[in-house]
Amino acid sequence: MSDIILGIETSCDDTAIALVNSNGEVLSSVVSSQVDIHSEYGGIYPEHAARAHIHTILPTIDLAFKKAGVKPQNIEAIGVTRGPGLISSLLVGLNTAVGLGMGWNKKVIGINHLRGHLRSADLEQQRVKYPATILLVSGGHTFLAYMKDINDISILGTTRDDSVGETYDKVGRMLGLAYPGGPAVDRLAKEGNPNIAFPRPLLNSKFEFSFSGLKSAVSRFLAANPDALQADVAASFVQAVMDVLIKKSHNALKNYRSKSFVIVGGVAASPQLRQQAEKLCNKMKVELCLPPLKWSTDNAAMIALATWDYIKLNIHKEPIAQLQLPIFEF
């Protein structure tokens, strides 16, 4: 058995390719970002994303092999994201993987993107101490999960509507900030005071999230108060999001015995979230695990690492696109 997996990830707007061995060592990880394309439109248009994937996927694969100094004959299998995600984008990665698998005579396994995120914290080194509570906050997803070990995952709660990342992007747009809105909103928030009472949606529900009400409240406030200090709006919005995320995470840590609290996803970059999570973990006497951001945002190394789990458990999933895919499914 060879010791390397080729991971392919095209569920959203980044073309990501990686080569990872069974110890989680990343031999190469290349992400072709489409931020420039999508910032022009203030968001992701599925058709633009799919067209860009077709342009970038083969050169990105070629580069990943060159960087790793690996020959295709030396890989064990190809793991490719099968969902959840944008169907048109998924199809490019999946069909590319199928063509490569056929040409190289390698097995192609369809991987659940969310399992990739859950495993991302163990890339390059074993960071997570199980059992662990995991908060995934990104443009595509928002949920809390509990992992007894790497194969025993339960979902505690997810969002009923928008993800945290989406909400940040939309509020960023309302404030006239550039796409992606997350980092810009966080920066602006630091200059303001959280003195506007925005709602904290579903604060009393144990683990479930909802952000569309908060988004609408910001929009209504800006319409009614055109002269409001933008930094104060940003600070108040960020505080509302943090209160919700920290309260739910607190609920999870109270109810599920955890050695680590892991935050992954693009919003893990938020300095406010990192700061408040540290306070929470000190209080709960749980180790805070913040993997490097490059493994936190969408990448293919996490898909390759998850592929090893499938292989070790002898689970085969066809490389067929799935718009929706529950987290507990392999």
Next chain:
Amino acid sequence: MLTLGISTSSGKFAIVFGIEKKVLYSSDNLKLSENKDIRKLVETGLSKIGKTVDDLSSIIVDNGPGGTSSVRTGVAFANSLAYALNIGVAPVSSLELLGIEAFDKFHKPVICSINSTKGNIFVGLFDKNELKSAKYGKIETILPDFLTFSDEFVLIGHQSTRIMELSQDKTYTDTNLTFANVETLLTKSHLFNDKIVKFPKYIIPITEENYQ
């Protein structure tokens, strides 16, 4: 010298295998075209002709226009298979494919048309093995230019009936076809030889952005 032809622009998936211009296998004949699993189609074809993927020496792929997702599926597969096998891949537009097929039967200028979104149409004027003109937009706007080319036309594609209604002073032969036969990719493969590319070049689907 085994060649694989792939056409997915009609929304249905079809493949053909052949050597030189001789068709060895065509999925159309087996009514497999509703199958959207391109790998299974190719594997079935290879096993029917007793060959393996390593016998392939080139790929010809219909790169649209047509069903956006299905074209992308066929092209992504063709690109990566060619890359993995280190062989060449040639693109043929679905309009050219229609034109070739219609011209071959009737030996007259062909107007080929494929529907796009928002009432826009991909229209091609094909004559003597060559796409003379390619336009994208409303059929009413495009047609007058094309009609100056000849008094007689062969029609193939989605808008054939509409074209006959719009301009009744020309003579038309309607093929009653909306999509080309995948076997044309192989039987006319000599027309596509000079389009073969190898990585770092690869095929991009035709869309309204890069058409014309």
